[in-house]
Amino acid sequence: MSNALPTLGIIAGSGRLPLQLIEACQSSGRCFFVLALQDFADLIALKDAPHAVVRLGAVGEAISHLREAGATELVLAGRVQRPSIGSLRPDMTGTKLLARMGAAFLSGDDAMLRSVIAFLEDEGFTVVGSNQVLQDLVTPLGQLGHIAPDIRAQADIAMGIKVAMALGKLDVGQAVIVEHGYVLGVEAAEGTDALIQRCQWLKREAKGGVLVKARKPGQEERADLPTIGPATVERVAACGFSGIAIQANASLILDKKAVIAKADELGLFVVGVDYAAT
DSSP states (O other): OGGGSOOEEEEEOBSSHHHHHHHHHHHHTOOEEEEEETTTSOHHHHTTSSEEEEOTTOHHHHHHHHHHTTOOEEEEESBOOOOOHHHHOOOHHHHHHHHHHGGGGGSOHHHHHHHHHHHHHHTTOEEEOHHHHOGGGBOOSEEESSOOOOHHHHHHHHHHHHHHHHHHHTTSOSEEEEETTEEEEEOOTTOHHHHHHHHGGGOSSSSOOEEEEOOOTTOOTTSOOOEEOHHHHHHHHHTTOOEEEEETTSSEETTHHHHHHHHHHHTOEEEEEOGGGO
16 A cells, blocks of 8 residues: 555655654655755765755755656655855756745745745645654644643643744744743744743743744644654753643654653653644
């Protein structure tokens, strides 16, 4: 059955997600090809996988590699820091993409990713979400692990959800940290890891505060879903926060068993929350 599936092109940025997609393809016998984005993808980890390395601006070269590999279905996986136009050095196809994107390149991440996906589909590819390929990574509803948020943390989660939804409507970011009803910080261009590090110096207690992550309202679901993994749990614990709340059925948990084990070990809660019901 898996061999009947089209060859999957994995456009790989940084992080663990591209590697999990590779492992899923290998275990199921599905054909795949990795388009590794230079300066972002983990090239050492990809060395044994069929792949090519391209810089962001080399769009024509990237499309050629994907077609030569027979990839007809694509998935965008991993984090990519948006470059400046000056550093992009687009080829002819990249220039065509930039012209099509227009103001979207200077807008939020979701607007830009929508333009990229539309461009790829006009080139004849089908773009799917990583959650469609790795359904077991989707965040379930409810408490994961043995530790539950206390009443104070539940109130912080409720506040964080409101802020995250407002933030997402502006296409700014996906994460917020709240402690005792105070918003310590919101995610912008720096990403979740930097948000966690920055907010540790704003805490009022040795252990308290919650990281809340949510998909932006109306977000393109085939790219940039909120994601956590074991490293997120370790970072949250190291910075003295009490737990993580992430939107159920609209986000990803990488290495779910490892996340639960690490959270239990470090005394943190991880919960999947139905934002519509909060």
